[in-house]
Amino acid sequence: MPMRTAQIAWRNLGRNKKRTALALLAIAVAQFALLATDGLMRGYSDNIRLAITGPMVGHVQAHHPNWRREWALDLAIDEVDRIVSTIHEDPDVGDVSARIYAPVLVAPEEDAFVATVVGLSVDSESNPYGVLSGLKHPLERGKVLMGYRLAKKIGAKPGQEVAVIGQAADGSLANDLYIVQDIIKCPADIINQSGIVMSLQDAQRLLVMPNQANEIVIRAKTSGKSRDITRRLSQRPRFAAIEVLPWQEIVPELVLILKMSDYVGYFALVIVFVAAIAGIANTLMMSTFERVHEFGMLLALGTQPRRIVRMIVCEAIFIGILGVVIGTALGYGFVAGTAERGIDMASWGGEGQVEDMAYQGLNLPLHIYPRLEPVDSLLGLIAVIITSMAASVWPAWIAGRLEPVEAMRA
Amino acid sequence: MSSSILVEAKGVTKVYTTGKVEAHALRGVDIEFRVGDFAAIVGPSGSGKTTFLNLVGALDVATDGELRVLGNDISRMTKRQRADLRLNSIGFVFQAYNLVPVLTAQENVEFVLELQGAGEQRSNRAKEVLAQLGLDAYSSRRPNELSGGQQQRVAVARAVAANPKLVLADEPTANLDGENSDILLKMMRDLNEAQGITFIFSTHDPRVVTYARRVVTLVDGRIDNDVTKNSATSSAE
Ligand SMILES: Nc1ncnc2c1ncn2[C@@H]1O[C@H](COP(=O)(O)OP(=O)(O)O)[C@@H](O)[C@H]1O
Ligand SMILES: [Mg+2]
Numbered sequence: 001m002p003m004r005t006a007q008i009a010w011r012n013l014g015r016n017k018k019r020t021a022l023a024l025l026a027i028a029v030a031q032f033a034l035l036a037t038d039g040l041m042r043g044y045s046d047n048i049r050l051a052i053t054g055p056m057v058g059h060v061q062a063h064h065p066n067w068r069r070e071w072a073l074d075l076a077i078d079e080v081d082r083i084v085s086t087i088h089e090d091p092d093v094g095d096v097s098a099r100i101y102a103p104v105l106v107a108p109e110e111d112a113f114v115a116t117v118v119g120l121s122v123d124s125e126s127n128p129y130g131v132l133s134g135l136k137h138p139l140e141r142g143k144v145l146m147g148y149r150l151a152k153k154i155g156a157k158p159g160q161e162v163a164v165i166g167q168a169a170d171g172s173l174a175n176d177l178y179i180v181q182d183i184i185k186c187p188a189d190i191i192n193q194s195g196i197v198m199s200l201q202d203a204q205r206l207l208v209m210p211n212q213a214n215e216i217v218i219r220a221k222t223s224g225k226s227r228d229i230t231r232r233l234s235q236r237p238r239f240a241a242i243e244v245l246p247w248q249e250i251v252p253e254l255v256l257i258l259k260m261s262d263y264v265g266y267f268a269l270v271i272v273f274v275a276a277i278a279g280i281a282n283t284l285m286m287s288t289f290e291r292v293h294e295f296g297m298l299l300a301l302g303t304q305p306r307r308i309v310r311m312i313v314c315e316a317i318f319i320g321i322l323g324v325v326i327g328t329a330l331g332y333g334f335v336a337g338t339a340e341r342g343i344d345m346a347s348w349g350g351e352g353q354v355e356d357m358a359y360q361g362l363n364l365p366l367h368i369y370p371r372l373e374p375v376d377s378l379l380g381l382i383a384v385i386i387t388s389m390a391a392s393v394w395p396a397w398i399a400g401r402l403e404p405v406e407a408m409r410a
Numbered sequence: 411m412s413s414s415i416l417v418e419a420k421g422v423t424k425v426y427t428t429g430k431v432e433a434h435a436l437r438g439v440d441i442e443f444r445v446g447d448f449a450a451i452v453g454p455s456g457s458g459k460t461t462f463l464n465l466v467g468a469l470d471v472a473t474d475g476e477l478r479v480l481g482n483d484i485s486r487m488t489k490r491q492r493a494d495l496r497l498n499s500i501g502f503v504f505q506a507y508n509l510v511p512v513l514t515a516q517e518n519v520e521f522v523l524e525l526q527g528a529g530e531q532r533s534n535r536a537k538e539v540l541a542q543l544g545l546d547a548y549s550s551r552r553p554n555e556l557s558g559g560q561q562q563r564v565a566v567a568r569a570v571a572a573n574p575k576l577v578l579a580d581e582p583t584a585n586l587d588g589e590n591s592d593i594l595l596k597m598m599r600d601l602n603e604a605q606g607i608t609f610i611f612s613t614h615d616p617r618v619v620t621y622a623r624r625v626v627t628l629v630d631g632r633i634d635n636d637v638t639k640n641s642a643t644s645s646a647e
Contacts, residue, residue: 004524011512293507300469300504302497303525304490405469408504 005307009314012287019283024323026279030272031327031380032334037268039335039370040343041261047368048261049223052254054129056188057247058097058217059226062087062233065243067214068250073102074169076212077242080200084121086238087218092229094221097124097131098213100203104166104174106154106196113154116194117164119203119213129219131186131197141202143181147195151183158182164196168208176206265376269383276384279323280316280391288312288395295399296407309396313389320388321381328377335370342369416576416608417443417466422475424461424631435461437631438475443610445575448602450622451612457628459612460580466610467500467578468492480575498526501569501577503611505584508565509553515564516540516549519571526572539571540564543597559590563597570601577601579611583618595621 013020053059062083064075077083080098087096100119105112118131122139125132132139139145144164146156156162160180168174178198185192204210220229226246233244248255288295295308345366424436435458443449443466451459464470465477468484469492477484480499484492496502509518519536528535540549545560545567553561562582569577579598583591599621601607611618619625627635 004521008510008512015512294510297504297507298510299493300467300496301502301522301525302493302495304493307525405464 005311006314006318009311009318012311012315013318016287016290019286020319023279023283023319024326026275027272027320027323027384028327028330030275030279031324031377031384032330034265034268034272034380035328035331035372035376036334036370038265038376039331039338039372040368041264042372042376043342043368043370044345045258045261046371047366048254048258050129051187052251053219053223053226053247055125055131055133055186056190057250059220059223060218060229060233060244060246061250062216062218062239062242062244063214065241068243071101073100073167073207073209073214076100076169076209076214077216078212080211080213080216083216083238083242086236087216087233090229090232092220092222092225093218095124095127095130095219097121097217097219098200099215099217100200100207100209100212101214102166102174102203102207104164104196106150107163107165108154108156108160111154112165113150114194115150115164115196116190117166117203117206118191118195118197119200119207120197122199131188131191132184134186135182135184137181139181139197139199141199142178143198144178144202145182145184145195145197146180147192147197148183148185149192150194150196151180156180156183162196164206166207168206169212170208172208174206174208178202269379272380273383273387276320276323276387277391280319280388281394283319284312284316284392284395287315288399292402292407292410295402296404296410299402299404300408305400305402309400312396312399313392316388316392317385320384324377324381324384327380331377332372335372338370342367344368414445415442416445416447416480417441417610418476418478419466420476422462422465422472422477424458424465424470425473434631436465436472439631439633441626441633441636443576443608445608446602446606447608447610447624448599448622449610449624449626450619451610451626451628452614452619453628453634455614458631459628461631462628463578463580463610463612466576467502468495497522498572499574499576501572501574501607503562503565503569503577503579503582505581506558506561508568509561511553514550514552515545515556515567518553518564519568522568523571528572535571539567543567557590558585559587559593562586562590562594566594566597566601570605570607573605574607576608576610579609581612581614583613583615588617591615591618 062077064077067075084096084098087093098121102117104115104117106115120131122132124130126135126138127133158180161177162180163177166174191197200213204212218229220226230244230246233239298308299305345368419439419441422436422439426433426435439462451462453459465472465484466479468479471485482495510521513521516536519539520532523532523535537549540546543563545563548556548560548564556564583594586594595618598609602609613619624638626633
C-alpha cells in the first residue's frame with residue numbers, strides 16, 4: 001500500500017515539471033553551498049591545525065614553568081640532551097626539537113636592527129613540518145637563515161656577513177659574526193618578521209647556555225595524541241620542574257578560530273534549511289491548491305484523509321532527497337575538482353593585496369585544499385528531510401480537512 | 411423492513427446556511443429505492459438533485475428526516491464510518507474529472523480496489539472489468555490520453571469493479587455529446603440487467619432519461635413525480 005502512495009507521489013512530481021525543477025534547484029543549490037562551504041572550512045581548519053601543530057607550536061611543548069609568562073632567556077630547561085632522549089622514549093612521539101629564543105641586534109653594515117635569534121635542532125626541524133623542511137641545503141654551523149621580511153627591511157642578501165649582538169643568559173655580552181646562508185619564508189611569522197635562525201649549538205655558545213634550551217617542541221607521529229603525550233611526560237620524575245602543555249592550551253585563541261570555522265558550517269546549514277523550506281513549501285502549497293478537486297474526488301470515493309496527507313508528505317520528501325542528491329553530486333564535484341590543486345584564497349582579495357594571514361605569530365596559509373567528511377552530506381540530507389516534512393504540514397493539514405463535496409466544487 | 415430496499419428516505423430535508431441566507435435544497439423527501447432499480451432523478455437546475463445524491467451517497471448529512479442507506483442510518487454515522495460505507499458499498503461516477511490524472515485507466519481501477527483492501531488479485535480484477543466493458547484498449551492510457559466519453563466509461567468500470575450494491579452518478583453525461591451519452595447509458599443499463607447493480611443517476615438530458623426504468627422528478631426540493639416504466643427498452647432505440 002505505501003508503495004502505491006509513493007508511486008503516485010513520484011508521478012505527481014512530473015505534473016508541473018518547471019515548478020518541481022525550481023524546487024529541486026533551490027535545494028540543490030543550498031546543499032551545494034553547504035558542501036562547498038564545509039569543504040573550504042575543513043581545508044582552512046586543516047591549514048590552521050597544520051600551521052599550529054606543524055612548524056611553530058608542535059603538538060606538545062615543554063618549558064621552564066615561568067617561561068611563558070616572562071620570556072626571559074635564563075628561564076631555561078637544563079640537561080636538554082637527556083630530556084630530549086627521554087621524550088623520544090614515548091611511543092607516540094615523532095620529532096623533538098629544542099629551541100632558544102633571544103632578542104638581539106643584527107648589523108649588516110653600520111646600522112643595527114632588532115631581531116630574534118632562534119636556535120633550533122637542525123636535524124629534527126629539517127623533517128616534514130619542521131621550520132627548515134623547505135630548505136634545499138641543511139643549515140651549516142656558523143651560518144644563519146634570515147626571515148624574508150627582516151632581510152628585506154635591512155637589505156641583507158645570501159652570502160653576506162652580519163654581526164649579531166645581544167645579552168647572554170649569564171649577563172655577559174653576546175657577540176659574533178655569521179654568514180647569511182639563505183633567506184627563508186616559513187609558516188612561523190615571528191621568523192619571517194625578525195628571525196635569525198641558527199643551530200641550537202651555535203645559539204647555546206653565543207648566549208652562554210650550555211646544554212640548555214627555552215623550549216622543546218614535540219611533534220606526534222599522528223594527530224590527536226597531544227593530550228596523551230602530555231599526560232605521560234608530566235608523570236615522569238625528570239619533568240618535575242618542567243611545564244608540559246598540549247597545543248590546545250598553548251594557543252587557545254587558535255582553538256577558538258577552529259571552533260568558529262565549525263560555526264560557519266552551521267550557518268550554511270541554516271541556509272540550506274531556509275532554502276529547502278522555501279522551495280518545498282511553495283511547491284507543495286501550489287500543487288495542493290491545484291489539486292483540491294482531485295483530493296475531493298478521492299475523499300468522495302472513501303479514501304482516508306491520512307492517505308492523502310501521506311501522499312503530500314511523500315512528494316515533499318522525494319523533492320527533498322532528489323534535491324539533496326543533486327546538490328551533493330555538485331558539491332562533491334566541486335571539492336573533488338579543487339582538492340588536488342587547492343584554491344588560492346589570497347588571490348580573492350585582489351592582486352597582491354593579501355599574501356597570507358598572520359595571527360599570533362603564526363602564518364596561516366591561504367592556499368586551501370577543500371576536503372569533505374561523510375557526515376557533511378548527511379547533515380544536509382537530514383536537514384532537508386526534516387524540512388520536507390515540516391514544509392508539508394500546512395498543505396497536508398489543509399488536504400486532510402477537506403470536505404469531499406465542497407472540494408469537488410473547486 | 412424488506413432487505414430488497416436499498417435506500418429509504420422519510421421526510422428528508424436539507425438546508426444550506428451561508429451566513430444569514432438559508433437555502434432549502436430538499437423540503438421533505440419520502441422515497442425508496444430497491445435492488446435492481448435503474449432510476450433517473452430529473453428536474454430543473456437547483457431542484458435538489460445533487461443534494462439528494464450526496465445524501466444518499468453518505469457524502470453529506472441531512473438537516474432533518476430519516477435516511478437509511480444499505481441498512482445504515484446515515485445521520486448516526488461518523489465521518490469515518492461514512493467514508494468506509496462509500497468505499498466498500500457504493501460506486502460513484504461524477505460529472506467530470508473522475509480519474510487520478512497520473513494513473514492509467516487500469517491503475518485507476520486498481521487504486522480503488524486497493525483502497526478497499528483487495529490483495530494480489532486486484533490487477534486481474536481491474537483487467538477483467540475493463541475487458542468486460544470493452545475498455546481493454548484504454549487500460550494503459552492516462553486520463554489525458556482519453557476522450558471525455560472514454561474517461562466516463564473508465565469511471566463506470568471503476569465504480570462497479572468491486573461489485574457494489576449501489577452506484578450513484580450525478581449528471582454523468584453532462585459533458586458528453588449524444589453519441590457518447592448513449593454509449594455510457596447502455597453500458598450502465600447492461601450492468602444493471604446482467605449483474606443486478608442498482609443505479610441512481612441524475613440528468614436533465616431528455617435523451618438520457620429514456621434509458622431509465624424509473625424516473626423521479628424533483629421540483630424545488632420536493633418529489634413532484636415518480637414513474638416506473640413497464641419496459642425500459644421501449645423508448646431509447
Ligand atoms: N453548498 C451549498 N451551499 C448553499 N447552497 C447550496 C449548496 N449546494 C446547493 N445549494 C443550493 O441548494 C439548491 C439545490 O441545489 P442542487 O442540489 O445542487 O440542485 P441541482 O443539482 O438539482 O441543480 C440550490 O438552490 C442551490 O443553490
Ligand atoms: Mg447538480
